[in-house]
Amino acid sequence: MDTLTVSLIALGVIAVGAVGFLMFKEFQNMSAAKKGGQAAAADAASTASSAAESVEAARQESTPKTEADRMEAAAASTAAEPVEAAAASGGEPVPSGEIEVALARLSILPAGFDRDTAIAVTAMDEQVVDACLESDRFTFDEAVGLYEWVGDAREAAAGGLSEADRIDAHRRHARRMAEAARATINREADAPRAPDSGWEISLHDLPHFKVAFDFLVETPDQEELLLDLVDAVALSGGMRFEAEDAVRWLEAAVAAADKLDNKASAKAAWFGLGSAYTDIGDHARAYAAYENAARIAEELDDRHLVGRAVGNMGLALHRQGRSEEAVDHLLKAREIMKEVGDRAREGLSFAGMADIAMQTGDFAKAIEYAQQHLDLATEIDDRSGKIIALSALGRAKLKAGDREGAIEAFEQQLKLARMFRDLPSEGNALGNLGDAYREAGDPEKEVECYVRQVEVANLLGNAQTGVVAMGHLGRAHQAAGRSSVALDWFDQQLKLARQIGDRAGEAEALWNAALIVHSRGQVADAITRGSAALMIYEEIESPEAEKLRAEIASWRTATE
Incomplete structure (x- = not known):
């Protein structure tokens, strides 16, 4: 990731993409006391006095300590009752009809879920929900705190769900996921990210968000709830998405906001969509999205967001090779940020101008802009600003030969x-250092x-x-004379770029691979890969297209 990408993310604040996958933790919050109460209630459910005595004796001897023990005890105590289950705290048995209704509503859940989600989706008394969860239709995974359907029990339960009840259950599920996202964001806002956090803690809730979103998009008259979900997950929270998913969510939010004539939501959705388009390398559409955000923000007298959007429009122009227009936008953004008193984003305008100066070959000016940004960030103790400024300063010095x-x-x-x-x-700094070691002729440190x-x-x-790092690594191995290893990395880069819809990354991987196979004399293969890269660059209006077009033409000429 280069300096411009980092500054774009920071200038945009909500940076929906840059990013990979939804990163949510489980929402399980059942207390030990609650579990104990449920276990006792299940023990009291036996109608046969001899069975009740043996169960009570067993409970006195060894009270269940884990959720698995609790469920086993509950199953044993209710084995003689196929029709009704006991209520908590020695209450009346829960009618089987209520249990069947709850099970039918739970059938809309696509994956493992916690007790709170079950209560929210069923909209039924906790005693009914607990009776469902304690039945043989579910298992409980203590490692993640989630209930899972057993076998085909979910499909069987779904048969009893009416269309109206299905819609209501899905609406409650979507609302629950929005609330859970906000709760997770609030809980984790000030917590430092552990260095080993990653995929393994993130994927349990992904199916829930997908099902909630798909329902709201496909079902008429759900625009308000859709906007609430998108705001909770993608805008206010800035949770991580694969790039194409971010585009899909935010395009849907724009359409919903337009239908409701909700300008505030439309403004936020267009701004987020600009960031999402940037992540897939579509800088023309990113510019248009930020332009719409700026227009609506102007109508709402939101000068702060106007400044942010105008700055990002400048960065999008820069990505398209329109440097003079980009500088004009960044200067305008800097003035607006001065006007509203946002000195941190005022500094980010310097970062953008430093990148543009580097692109036009004015490395002295780039160093000057980057140093101004660093001085300002140091003055106001802007941590992220200092990191971005150091990145820009280092890249400018590297271009200048220092x-x-x-x-x-x-x-x-x-x-x-x-x-x-x-x-x-940290990842950006490592990539920068790799670039510097490549220029210094130290391929081993570069690869490291x-x-x-x-x-x-x-x-x-x-x-x-x-995707970016794999491209760097492939080029590092190529420079070290390990072309086969390099080609493997470029193939991995291509596969991942296609998976996440990163068109610019896909084109880069294709072109890098084309250069390698051409160096081996495999001209036909090189032309095929290079032409595919060129087609993508033309589609996304990348300035790289002109260079590729000339190179491929020279390859064709050489074969004639």
């Missing part, structure tokens, strides 16, 4: 990122940095960064 100065800046960037447990910035960058991407569950 390799030692570049490595020093990147090492400071890496140190700050690790100090603040900022894994995305890029390998670590891939590891960081995996820890984050950040497929987007993984």
